[in-house]
Each structure stands twice: as structure tokens, then as C-alpha cells.
Amino acid sequence: MTTTMPDKKSQALELAAENQALRTRMAYLLEQAERNHNIMMRHQAFDLEIVGAGTFPELVGTIFRTLPIISELEAVTLTLIDEGGDINTVMGKLGVNFSEFPDLIFVEEVDALGFDLGRRNAYSPTPKPLLGMYDAAKHGHAFPRPPDGLQSVALVPLLRNKRIIGSLNLGSVDPTRFTPSLGTDFIEHMASIIAICLENVISNEMLKYIGLTDSLTGVYNRRYMDRRLLEEISRARRQAYDISFMYIDIDHFKRVNDTVGHQGGDEVLREVAQRIKAELRLSDALARFGGEEFVVLLINADLDSAAFVAERIRAGIAASMIHVSPSVRVSITASLGVACLDRSDLSVTPETAAMELIAQADSALYQAKDSGRNRVLTYRPGD
Secondary structure, three states: OOOOOOOHHHHHHHHHHHHHHHHHHHHHHHHHHHHHHHHHHHHHHHHHHHHOOOOHHHHHHHHHHHHHHHOOOOEEEEEEEOHHHHHHHHHHHOOOOHHHOOOEEEEOOHHHHOOOOOOOOOOOOOOOOEEEEOOHHHHOOOOOOOOOOOOEEEEEEEEEOOEEEEEEEEEEOOOOOOOOOOOOHHHHHHHHHHHHHHHHHHHHHHHHHHHOEOOOOOOEEHHHHHHHHHHHHHHHHHHOOOEEEEEEEEOOHHHHHHHHHHHHHHHHHHHHHHHHHOOOOOOOEEEEEEOOEEEEEEEOOOHHHHHHHHHHHHHHHHOOOEEEEOOEEEOOOEEEEEEEOOOOOOOOOHHHHHHHHHHHHHHHHHHHHHOOOOOEEEOOOOO
């Protein structure tokens, strides 16, 4: 029996083919390694950027702006647990414009996130990310604006000390991007860093809010108003619009305390604050300066417009009696002084302009009190 051996040419061709296959495989592995290295470097830069974020809008804006690009995703949303709406309320008071973050979702209960939580509370055993094909019925809560062709998603719990504070929701048009068999260490690590940053920023913003608000009435305090007034004066000068300032003093407040006690007086202050607030726009600012004195900063309002608002506030305060207990009601009035910023002299510093504006409104207030109380007077230079 004769065995035909491959000739040298055939062996060479086979070896060349094997070498080419190995080169191709090596090039692919090198390309993947380079791609993974680049991805890792981009994510490290992302981590540093979010760790350095000092405010809630800065942090959330960075996540929504950067994460889809570096992770090559078509959808990134955040769901935060906000029991009682405290986060939403505080951020709104600090000037966060939520319309800029349509992919930021608030829910009141941890159950709304859709994770398997065992005993179904925020302290249950650590839930794992949910990966799989996109299902509008199952995942619509996490993707209120799903991109066209969304195929696979990952819902990753945001955990702090085994407590769920929300979820990071990732979506791709690639059906193989997020599958149940995929390892989740990387996205869990990313979510843990985001969770730490979110908790720290939210805590800092809450402390900032506490430091800028009056604990009794819930409106801003003098510290906030002093800072806001400087900002608005500079902005009004640049953009050429009017701002007005209003000083409000509850008439005969000492008699209220003497009659119904300090607790009753506190209830009057809270109710007056709410009645003032009811007449203002979201762009305006209300603060308690101390005692029975409140101030209002009106944006884009000339003196006549401000006086009109002041008259509405005066009437609203006097309109009905205030319940200070189930059996006791008191009648309250207030005096108001109004002044408008003089934008003509740009040589005056914002600090000086702010002091002058407050002093002018205060002067008009005392004229209102001297002329009988329960009235509005305006400060007009030369009067």
C-alpha cells in the first residue's frame, strides 16, 4: 500500500493559512484589548469627573451627557427613590430646572424600581442587576422616552450600605449588549460610584438648603436673600431688566404673642408666609428676615408692577382670620414698603446697590406704618 505525502508546497500553504489565521486572531485580540483599554480610561476619567461634581445639576448633567458616549449606549436614565418628595422639593428650591433632565425619574417607593427584593423593602438582601431584552410593559417605567430600536437593557440598583437609593438604567439597540448571561461586575462597580456621588451631593444640597431656609416658616432666610440679591442685581444690569424689593412687617405682632402666646404667634408667621408665597411667581424669592419681617425679591418687575403685587399680598393677609388653635382665630394685617433697583449708575457696586435697595424698601415700610399701617407705600427718589 502506498501513502501519498503532502508535498512541500501544500504544507507551506497550510502553514501560511494557519499563520494568517493566527495573525488575524492576534490582531482581533489586540484590537479588543486596545478598545477595552480605551473604554477603561474613559470610564476612569468619567469617575473622576462625577466625583468632582459639586452640585446636583452638575452631577446628573455629567451622567446624562457623558455616560452614553463613553459606554456607547442609546439610553441612560436615572431613577431615584424620593419618599415624600423631599429631594424634588429641595432641589427645586435651590434652583434646579428639572425640565433639563427629562431622563431623571423620581419614585416614592423602592418597589417601583422593579427589582426582586425578597422581603420587599429597601434593606432586603442585595438585589442583582436585571439584564435582558427590552419589554415596554416591564421596562417602560425606567425608559419614559425609549429610543427607536431599543433592544436590550440593564437595570442596575444604586446601593449605599445595602440600602437602595435608586437605579441606573442602561439601554442599547444591540440585542446582545445586555443578556442574562453577561457578567455584571463592571456595571455594578460603575453604579456603586454613581450611588456614592449621588448620596454625597444630595446630602450636601440638603445641608445647603437647611442653611438657607428659615426653620419655622420653611421660606428662605436672610443669608439666602443677601446672596440671591447680589446675583440678581448683577444679572439685571447685564440683561437690562428691572428687579424690585419688598419689605413686609406684620402689624402689632407683639400683641399677637401677648394674646395667643408664642406658639400662636409661630402659627401666624407660618400662615402669613404661605399667603405671601401664594401671590408670587416661581422666579420670585421670599425670605424671613427675622421676627415678624419678611422680604420679597421680584424678578423682571418695575415699581408699579411690584406695588400691584404688594397690594395683592396685603389684601391676602388681611382677607381672613388665621386659626392659631381649634378654638382661637386672630385677624392679621401687614404693612409693606416697595422699592425698585436703580440700574442707571453702574459705578455702584452690587453690594452697595443691594444695601441701598433694602434701605429704600425699609424706609417705605416705615412710612406705611407711620401713616396708619395695613397699606403699601413705594419708594420714589425725590418724594
